[in-house]
Amino acid sequence: MPERDANNDLHNSQNANVEYEDLNEILKVRRVKLAELQKNGKDPFKIVKYDVTHSTKYIVDNFESMEGAFVSVAGRLMSKRGMGKASFCDVRDRDGKIQIYVKMDEVGAEVYEEFKKFDIGDIVGVKGEVFKTHKGEISVKVQEIVLLSKSLQPLPEKWHGLKDVDLRYRQRYVDLIVNPDVRNTFIVRSKIIKAIRKFLDDRGFLEVETPILNTIPGGAAARPFVTHHNTLDIDMYLRIAPELYLKRLIVGGLEKVYEIGRMFRNEGMSVKHNPEFTLMEVYEAYTDYKGMMELTEQLISTVAQEVLGTTKITYQGQEIDLTPPWNRMTMIEAVEKYAGVNFNNITSDEEARNIAKEKKVHIEGNPTKGEVLNLMFEEFVEEHLVQPTFILDYPVEVSPLTKRKPDMPSLTERFELFITCREMANAYSELNDPIDQKERFLDQVAKREAGDEEANMMDDDFITALEYGMPPTGGLGIGIDRLVMLLTDSYSIRDVLLFPTMKPKE
Incomplete structure (x- = not known):
């Protein structure tokens, strides 16, 4: 009709x-x-x-x-x-x-x-x-x-x-x-997560689940969402990271654990950020951040090969080679290469601040040498890291949960992985010294009291867990959404989230 x-x-x-x-x-x-x-x-x-x-x-x-x-x-x-x-x-x-x-x-x-x-x-x-x-x-x-x-x-x-x-x-x-390519993106996303699980399961890792509602939002520097539990009459927080719970499991003897789940950070929205996102964190006893580097490049290259059939992909018109081994540079080396400043020759916080001003890097307050190093890295280096690159040895001031380098205690055994100029992974040799950890928490508490809403809170129970003894441990976090963006050639994080956060229509 x-x-x-x-x-x-x-x-x-x-x-x-x-x-x-x-x-x-x-x-x-x-x-x-x-x-x-x-x-x-x-x-x-x-x-x-x-x-x-x-x-x-x-x-x-x-x-x-x-x-x-x-x-x-x-x-x-x-x-x-x-x-x-x-x-x-x-x-x-x-x-x-x-x-x-x-x-x-x-x-x-x-x-x-x-x-x-x-x-x-x-x-x-x-x-x-x-x-x-x-x-x-x-x-x-x-x-x-x-x-x-x-x-x-x-x-x-x-x-x-x-x-x-x-x-x-x-x-x-x-x-x-109406858009088959969109449908395929989410089918590939599911295959990526399945391949990640298989990779870790085959290597003896145990998948676990930790609380999403937290009384203390720990494990990352981020602003949390706050809610209220009526029965207990206390404020609670949607988790910003599962790290502190997973490390408690390492203390408990599980030794190799991982979790893939939703995190919530009350921060800005962009093509790289959504307030609700998927993160994977992996912890393995008796290894360090170098072991996590090997795990990271093997995991991502294996997943690409299994899901896409190749380790050479195209992202936004540029070829990316995921074949291991990947480039490695310390943060100090990277800043010297791209900003022309050797922080090994800087002897004081004031000198670092003066150099930042000369380079027209915006600074607030009185940042330390390590904080200025990190600012210089963000300003001058990240835009050059197109091919997979591990940046190693972050300042202790921006790494409150990381073990110090024995030969250079102002730096930590931490790396971040960058691909297409975006951070894809973050990993540490985990800090297992309860005394040092408590001091760093106290430093974070002071920053929070001074107005830094992203600084960590004191977690006394986590300190207690470390006092029982945590073995040397390597930890790794990978943003699943950004990895899916990379492997599906998606420009915006909203393209790989089935239901991205949107402002309600009036």
Whole structure:
């Protein structure tokens, strides 16, 4: 039935104008069609199941063995061609799409007339025989077609898809329907996480779960989200990192643990940051940050090879080689290379601050030499780190949970991994000296009291755990979303989050 006929019926329907007065014409027509189905006892929403025998991709990929087979497929109607006594349509399921051939002589006149009223976007079940058309298109010759769900909203225009970026993120369900590349991104994301788990599980790591609601937001320098527990009448925090709990498990003797989970940081939003994100942290007893470096490059290169079939990828038009071994530079070496300043020759905090001013690096308060080194790195170095590069030996002032270097106690055994100028991983030789750890917590507390909302709080129970003895341990954190961005060539973090944080529409 053409839409104009349905619209005429609409004006003849009792109370129709009251019920549909705020809907545009297409929405009205689709609701009239649904009302007719319901009136005739054919309400699609009352169908509770449909038996599917094959995916569309399986049929297409295995046509030689499937030709002539009777199959049952289900999916969304994405196009309709013809409408006389025979029609061709495309049906899309999770794995792909297939053409269906609906002929009046095969399904019967009554069923064919009902089929002609189906809309693009409707979900259908199809049973029929696999064949290939004269033009070579693998298809299903339909013997039975059933409307399983009525689409009351029209899909975006066929040839342009859903282009409005804000709308794509808000209505991800539509984005997934009309943009196959988006759907593939999230399928690849799932494969990446599965490959990470396999890599770690095969090496004897134990996956664990630690609390998301914390009484102390520890393990990172970040501003937390605050909530309130009514029964206990205390403020609690959404976790910013699982680190301190995972290290408690190392104290408890589990030795090799990891967690993949959601973290929450009440900070800015950008193409690299979302307040809610996925982080993986790994801890292994009896190793150090060098062991974590080897683990990191092996893990990422293995995952790329397994999921993409290569360790040479393209990100935003630039080739990235993930083949180990990767570049290694200390932070001091990197700053000397790209800023022309050798911090080994700087003897005081004041001298460091003066050099920063000469280099026009913005500083606040009276930062120490180590803090200035970190600022200089961020200002002059990060933009050059396109290929995988480990930056080693961070200042102790910006590494409150990290073991000091024995031969240079102002620095720590810490690295960050940079790829495409973005931090991808952070790792330490974990601080296991409870006395040193308490002193660093006290320093963080002082910074917090001075107004630094990202500084760590004192965690007395964690100190107690360290007092029982934690073996030498290496720890690693990898941002899963950024890794997925890299391996799917996605520019924005919102492109790899199914439901990114959005400001509500007014």
